[in-house]
Amino acid sequence: LLSRLYRPLRVCGVVANDGQSGGGPFWVQAPDGVVVKQIVESAQVRMDSLVYRTIIDLEFLKHVDF
Numbered sequence: 001l002l003s004r005l006y007r008p009l010r011v012c013g014v015v016a017n018d019g020q021s022g023g024g025p026f027w028v029q030a031p032d033g034v035v036v037k038q039i040v041e042s043a044q045v046r047m048d049s050l051v052y053r054t055i056i057d058l059e060f061l062k063h064v065d066f
Contacts, residue, residue: 023041025039
């Protein structure tokens, strides 16, 4: 735990999705295998993948509270 905390921390806020472009909160698996919360922009998503597009379009993900 200390090794994960012994580094710079980022703090961010997310506003309600009103149809504008921008990122959203997602759980992302980092290269070291650790799952972290991250703001993901649509440019970071493989939109040619039906699986990823479906996840992005799910209505309940647009109302996530952290």
